Amino acid sequence: MGGEEAVRKHHEKGKLTARERLDLLIEKGTFVEVGMLGSEFGVAELQPADGVITGYGKMNDGVTLRDVAVAAYDFTVRGGSMGITNERKVSRIREIALKQRIPMIWLGDSGGARVSGGGLSGDMIPMFADSGYLFKEESLMSGVIPLVAAMLGPGYAGTAYIPGLSDFVPMVKGTSFMGLGGPSLVKMVIKETLTEDELGGSKVHCEISGCGDLEVKSDEECIKAIKDYLSFFPQNCDQKPLRKSWDGDPEALIADGILSVIPDSPREAFDMHELIRYIVDDRHFFEIKPRWARNIIVGFGRLAGYPVGFIANNPMFYGGVIDIDAADKAARFIWLCDAFNIPLLFLSDVPGFMVGSKAEKSGIIRHGAKMIHAVAEATVPKFTLIVRKSYGAGYYAMCGRSFDPDLLIAYPGAEIAVMGPEGMVSIFARKQLAEAENPQEMVEHLADEIRPQFDIQKTARYGIVDEVIDPRETRKVLIRALEFTKDKKIFRHPRKHGVYPV
Template sequence: MTDVMWTAPDPAEAPVNRKHPREQVAELLDTRELARGGTGDRATAAQHAKGKLTARERIELLLDDGTFTEVEQLRRHRATGFGLEDKRPYTDGVVTGWGEVHGRLVFVYAHDFRIFGGALGEAHAQKIHKIMDMAIRAGAPLVSLNDGAGARIQEGVSALAGYGGIFSRNTRASGVIPQISVMLGPCAGGAAYSPALTDFVFMVRGTSQMFITGPDVIHTVTGERVTQNGLGGADVHASVSGVAHFVYDDEQTCLEEVRYLLSMLPLNNRELPPAAPTSDSPDRLCEALLDLVPSDSNRPYDMRAVIEELADEGEYLEVHEHWAHNVLCVLARLDGQVVGFVASQPQWLAGVLDIPASEKAAGFVQFCDSFNIPLVTLLDVPGFLPGVDQEHGGIIRHGAKLLYAYCNATVPRISVVLRKAYGGAYIVMDSRSIGSDLAYAWPTNEIAVMGAEGAVDVVARREIAAADHPETTRARKIREYRDELMHPYYAAERGLVDDVIDPRETRSVLISSLRMLCRKHADLPQRKHGNPPI
């Protein structure tokens, strides 16, 4: 073995750093300040002139004060050519990091429209990939604050590959951590698919738009003329397409509502939603319910008033408030515990199920099941909406989405029939036959294949036609059908309803039932995944 002698390095060859550590720290602070400042006051003023906040201002509104930790603040692109070689701003147009909302961990990335219009390039995408990976590993919600002009043309296919990485991570995180997209500016082309893959989309009127092809392209191809807001504005996606779950008039209100939503969600799919203290007694009687719901099954009423009576302090958050009005999807609390309400809305189309309503409720049921939120279904449904448009539009397939979502859900499930529940819509809306843990009904309930009038016209058609007084015979048959097959206790006698309850006790019954079901454990068959009717 040969001895190895150590020799000191020649001082003349050793690198010498003549800067004192204090100078190095000062230089670092200056660089970070430059990174935080973006492209300067003019760009910030231009952003404010559009009624929009900067990326950092938005993050400050979203997160608890002083909790934001930024990552890769000094990242810059490495592209050269097409004018980018002299433009290498820090952050590369996206601010990423983590912080807290109501004291709980949340990850966030925010496009900075002041830099390259928020367009996505290779470095920009890699920053987003990193923060998404961190959120998945940490098991905490991810909020994206979107305000970008799409892919960075100067970086070519690298930018497109960056979007692919985001989409795959959105899919991998689906059902694992809550994902919330907040649209605060334009979102065009392939960029719009990332928000569509997330759990909730928030939009701001006047400043945010989403579309695959813009107005100019549409005019060139089809000859149609439309504005950006008319094509993909907040109200369009909130009330027509159903892409947006929430819509607000300004960014401050929007971000405050994001905070409120996060306060009701678990950090990940392995946790329960956070409980909140409440002064609302679990045994409170809801006297108003006796007058809110008319006994006449043809008279409309607002189901929101029923939910308000049931929920703690009457507070709730409605999802898709402006789309598919005939069904309500609501997050609320009962005795401090988060619950998802799916409810018929008799005030709109008598509460029938149609294509949009089926899709809306199916998505909500699936989300609640993913994140351990118990489901309470309030029924007052006359059936599915008849019509050629509905049948040709695929009501069978779309209605099956809601059926699949309920049948696949393993969270605690309770259904309450307030008034009528007819036909296939009764089955689909979490009946006992598809797995509801507990089914209750009010004394005003009518559970049947169809309404008495329609049923008699089918089963007693010949007898009525042959009678001396057809109208009298028809009226008698309707009374007989109601007395024999639609009385409030018919379903309970056959075990399809667990109890007929006093409407005033609905809140206390739901709370006691959910307490019993809180330890529910249900296993699905072993499989890679199901094949829902998409």
């Protein structure tokens, strides 16, 4: 650590030190530190661990005791900045994580690249030409081992790309920051005066940019979130996630309360979170990016102890339509689950993709194709439940029949169609609507008249839907499907990779 005064100032900001964070993350007596004696060459005063603590140990995630590799930046020593020795240590622990095929965790609290040692002369400028390995190495680790970058303090420039390349990025409210340039640089370059929080705080990245995955209130809550998140994952891409001990009845029906979650009127919104909580074990759902692109919900839950990734439209926001941010959010989550062998459950209540000039100018076709690409590529078990409606290309993106779901089920009254009744009326009854005194009332009246033609039972008779189920049977049906498909294997035509529409 950087001395009593530095630690005192650190605590005054409501932050734990790097070693205190490690004590919460790693089981006592299991941490093996790598490079503890590292320091900066040519500097007279001691630089403890050169501003970063690296090593590996055992973490209890509530399901198992697992090995993890950690790099904890120490802001009390040179602001946790990235010097030559500092980065050499982090590179070493990345190498260990990849060789041992264990999750890599960064505890971010760093001022970014260290420039104070060399100033504008010496070795600092030419040495930059030999930097950047962390970006390449972390990119190549992606999809091989889980990558977690928790932001418990600042992350400038290079240390902002660490979370940018990671799978899961929790951010502590009030103390965390991510930005390619800090307020001083921004003011100098583009004359914009902002605080750190306004520029790249947790609210910015967890609600607006989508770069943050979860806003938490404290360092302690952040460490807990890391453990909870990793509990759904295997150690690496060659393993399956562990099933949590569960002693419930797989044949048990869900309580009657689930029947009141979905409104009788197809035009009335409801919160999909409530349906998810009825489906998952113990009503526990670990949501990713809950404050960004809220028209789609992604996160993890368990069914009979089995980890499952959920993708669900949320009618409470924009009617559940898939816009650019929703497509990005879903695609990335699908790729994440598929990389680590986590089954996917799609809960579809989608009116389609966003339309209009703003959406087209922003690239909705390209971004929508990204989600479709992800669903098509996924080889893990895929289950689709049509909760209420699934229209147009939204049906495809939510893993419709042509995307090979291992199970496609629906609730009574669900609808699958190229568009909703209202959309069809607006196209095919244009003359009547033009002459109507109240066109909106006419649309609703005619839509209600043709709605019986959308009956899901008709779709089921064609063999497109596997089963129409009572909502109370949801868990039972899905648990059976999970058990049946747990050894699923799909072999694709060999290729380097797809050409992603990003």
